[in-house]
Amino acid sequence: MWWNRRKQAETAPPVTPEPDAPPVQTAPVSPHRTAYIMIGLAGAVVASFGIAAISEIFVWTFFALVLTICVYPLRSWLERHGVKRGVATVAVILAVVLLLGAFAFAFFFSFAQFLALLPQYTDELQTWASNAGAWLSSLGLGQQQIDEITTWFDPGKVLDVIGSVVGSAAGFVTAAVILLTMLMLMAMDSSPVRTLVRELYPRRPLLATAAFAYTFGVRRYMVVTTFLGIAQGVINWIALVLLGVPGAALWGVLAFLCSFIPNVGYFIAIIPPIVFGALVGGWPLVVAVIVVYGIINAVVQSLVQPRVVGNAVALSQSITFFSVLFWAVVLGPMGAILAIPLTLLVRMLLVDSNPNMAWTRAALGDFDEAKKVMEAEDAAAKAERKLRRHPEGNGAIAADVADTGAPSTDAAAG
Template sequence: MHAAQSIVAPAFFALTLVVAGRPVQRRLVRLGMHRMLAALLVLLALYLVLVVLAVALGWSIAQLSTTLPQYAPEFEGLYQTVSDWLATLGLQVAGINQLLGAVDFNSVLGLLRRAASGLSAAGAQVALLVVVMFFLALDSTDTASRRRLLARARPQLSDALSGFVVAVGRYWIVATVFGLIVAAVDVVALSVIGVPLAVTWGVLAFVTNYIPNIGFVLGLVPPALVALLDGGVSSMLWVVALYSVINFTIQSIIQPKITGDVVGLSPTVTFVSLVFWALVVGPLGALLAVPLTLFFKAVLIDPDPGARWVDAFLVTAGAAAEPATTPEPVAVTDDGAAGAERGPESFPDRQGSG
């Protein structure tokens, strides 16, 4: 997977996005819309979301590239102040000066420009993401026969994958809703404080909200630094205080609790999976840490009753306390929705929808 990360990461990302749109697609089919038309409408909606996100990121990077040069004198003054303060403490700052002397404000702008060019270089992965989403949307119009075959041959695996589909869809919904809340609150708070580029930092907060555990820190550092350069220490302290109260409370306390209830993974496993998958499949692994963990849990652990003891170390306390039950065979209706399949011990009138 590490060797093929440029293929694995965007392909799996495409899978999770199409899976997240499946409930809407099934609802459209139940309302009488043709399967192909429903799949195309959901696909277009997903493409629109990706385009809006890409435009917002590009606009934010452009805003940073044009605005940050205005703070070059303040940055150099801050650097000199810190060097003088370290000197008064008796620290040997010669080595630090030699190290940081080559890191001027223009190099920071160079990092932004390289980030922008890196987004352009990722065009191949974006193209793969778009194409895979298209073919997955076509395949999603006729999944009944595949799911019947899987339910007959591997009923426990079928049940586990059905759980994965539900959990991933809920995870993206929870992350998106909380990201929008955090971004809106941050923009208002930063505007009140008077920090420049408030909307840009709101976009950053929305994107970093998809990164478990450390997204709060990644979204805090840039606006705090700009607040320090623009308004001084007091402005920076206000940003840190508001982010700690708002973002930390929402992203690190409330959201993980709801996410844990939705996907069943403990906070420790979520953080370790973030580090692990970022090393395995690259930067997208940080965004896909929870879905990837859920997928391999569904494939390797949930279908095997003898391996479910591993859940004691993976899932939340409430989920771990629930006794393991044998999954019920899953049947698939003509519109692709899963229902309870009649087995030898099933009641004749028991049937539902998934």
């Protein structure tokens, strides 16, 4: 009867609502999506070959742009304090030229020291090459492969390579002319930049915001890396002097240069001190150099630099390493040094200024939202483990699980 049905309805357990289904993509997918991807990849290949073809012009022009971005706050500070724009432009140019002059002086001084140092260890290098050849022969390598490897321990071979690089004086003159000319022109053209961005914002707010974020990120990365690289080079120089490694000043300058090459620079900077340390002190000095460089690199590049730079770069380690390799192939050694600013420029043009590509930022290295979710999941998992170990405190621990804002893994599985 009807009263029995009513009683059964009152005693029946409540019906648990079905969980919401994950959202389904409703935007139509283009039938030519694969073709668009292939066209994009082909365009990237053509652009890469085109940049490589004009690398001698492109790299120094872009380097001038990076330097102009880095010194732009000096112009803003001078103009805010009533200095005329022409005077501010001259001050910016002089500041950049002085910085480049100081670096060039340190580089050529260290280079002259290396040219004087290398002939002093000719016999030691040849002995080391012979021992290395005998060891490689014991491993079963052929004589041709052994000769190719041990040739690089020949001081004459090293001097020939260095001479071929330094001998191209015309290339250095061309680079210096392009760099200084572009610095002067960009310094003059940077005067109305703030007004142009202000006028652009109402029409293209995302592009203006992306351009501002790019200049901020590049400036912060380059300035912080420069100061930390100087500190790293000075500390390495002092440590190598105390250890008695020859050419300590040169290896300090090399450590400063390699600090601009993420992930790879450390291994490049440590090779010459290891070689000369082995020549004068054997394996104990080699181990000491590795330990000192490892500690300094870990403190500066793994602890200090990420905290200071923060999220200004927002590139994953894999993309950072690939960008160093890619730009080094396209533009040479300067491409490896400018890999981060170049990659940030590509991201700004393709992702940051395009609202339809915002979802790719997390895949490229912007992990802020993902880190929050992971922290909530870790806190929930920790509270769940406490709940299993101490079942008598179910009430308080369950409250901890609820406070984390993330469901437990068992609950999700159920």
